Amino acid sequence: MKALRKVASRPNGLELAEIPIPACGPRDVLVKVRAASLCGTDAHIYNWDGSVRDKILAATDRFARPLTIGHEFCGEVVEIGREVRGAGEGARELLRPGDFVSAESHIVCGQCYQCRRGEYHVCTRETIIGVQRDGGFAEYIALPAACAWINDPAVVPVEVACIEEPFGNAVHATTEYSPAGRCVVVFGAGPIGLFSVIVAAAEGAERIIAVDASQFRLDLAAKVGAHTTIHTAPPPRDDQAARSRERERLNGLIRDAAAPLEPDLVMEMSGAADAIDAGLRAVRRGGKMILFGLPKRQEVTLERYSEDVIFGGVTLKGIIGRKIYGTWEKTRALTARPAVRDKIRTVITHTIPLSRYEEAFAKMIGRDSGKVVMTIAQD
Ligand SMILES: [Zn+2]
Ligand SMILES: [Zn+2]
Missing domain, CATH: 3.90.180.10 (Medium-chain alcohol dehydrogenases, catalytic domain)
Structure with missing residues (x-):
């Protein structure tokens, strides 16, 4: 064979x-x-x-x-x-x-x-x-x-x-906390992120927002159920100021797109270190964040860990298989x-x-x- x-x-x-x-x-x-x-x-x-x-x-x-x-x-x-x-x-x-x-x-x-x-x-x-x-x-x-x-x-x-x-990875990730009636934000519109959009829509999410650096993938996200797509252009890693500006810009766009809801469930499917920070910034107080994407080693900084995770009362959940x-x-x-x-x-x-x-x-x-x-x- x-x-x-x-x-x-x-x-x-x-x-x-x-x-x-x-x-x-x-x-x-x-x-x-x-x-x-x-x-x-x-x-x-x-x-x-x-x-x-x-x-x-x-x-x-x-x-x-x-x-x-x-x-x-x-x-x-x-x-x-x-x-x-x-x-x-x-x-x-x-x-x-x-x-x-x-x-x-x-x-x-x-x-x-x-x-x-x-x-x-x-x-x-x-x-x-x-x-x-x-x-x-x-x-x-x-x-x-x-x-x-x-x-x-x-x-x-x-x-x-x-x-x-x-697809099962996305099913596991998206149904760990019920998306029904919620605002779901998906970072990373690669195949598993796109599958997550499909599952969130099928499970009755009220509002679905997709964020990616590829317009091609954002167009696919819109086709399979994202209500809003947001293009991001990650700044160079050594430009701290530009990175935090981009995080705040995304946060503003996400909050506008979510209203009158707030980002209840953020799904990090990209593995981009900046997306983890941006997701933690965007998730509402008391919200939940699914972690599935695999960042390169030593890239994750969790710049606003105390503010966004502890004071935010946020639930973080890693998903495997x-x-x-x-x-x-x-x-x-x-x-x-x-x-x-x-x-x-x-x-x-x-x-x-x-x-x-x-x-x-x-x-x-x-x-x-x-x-x-x-x-x-x-x-
Ligand atoms: Zn695989
Ligand atoms: Zn075993």
Whole structure:
């Protein structure tokens, strides 16, 4: 089969290789992949950033074994391991050959302190598909049946099923505190920020404001439900005065757009250090702030920590992954709604075959894109 592999410790270092179809272990399902989407993590793997390097070097024994990448995908079950009882919560959903599945990318241990309390999304011994074991940018993947999530193919089309994993990040982040009747401000209109706009709208947010440095992405945000979009041009990091002016300017625009409400729920989905400060400035007293974007190390200053967080009485909540399986249940309910599926399709700006993966990576790394999906041609 064809598989896109990271084969060397350097930027790019990818190769579309011909390798054997993986064996289906006793607790696995073998899935014939139909489509997969590219994620920021894949860009980090491509660019060979420090955030993923050590994990991959350890998992591949410094590339003694290459790694098939890709952790957002969907496909058809073609083989089921002999010990598999089912999929989903308590394995209560029967798995059959031919089932159309998406995948939870985090394989959890089931035994650590968190797992024993049902908090699988913060398992301390998780392994990640496409980072620490072979992933889904391939014609086939074997994965634990516990990671398979069954879709109704009559409801969920292939391109929507393949983005359920990242969409689930947005579902987890946006529904941690109910956005219904609230003013929601989303910093960062990349794919997960755009998905958050979709979820906030679907969950009945009264007012949705999106902030980004890319006009292309703000236009997408408006298409999927943002009532107001605000363009920001982050000043250079060493210009403290300009940075605090920009923060105050954004705060004024956000407050005007929110009125008569106030920014109840701020979602930091960009990972820009200035967006964290701007978000803390904007969130109303007693409001909530979701932290999902990953800033570069040492960039976060929290300049107004005492004023904005402590005196503001603000709740800060970090979000990682998807609740297993609560987020997946919510995702199923949301993707059952035609309006949600249409908006998800709007966020998918490029669909490119796996054979042209270089082009897919270039589109994703360039900022004039939403989600980039790769189709996997077979037979
Ligand atoms: Zn991802
Ligand atoms: Zn665990």
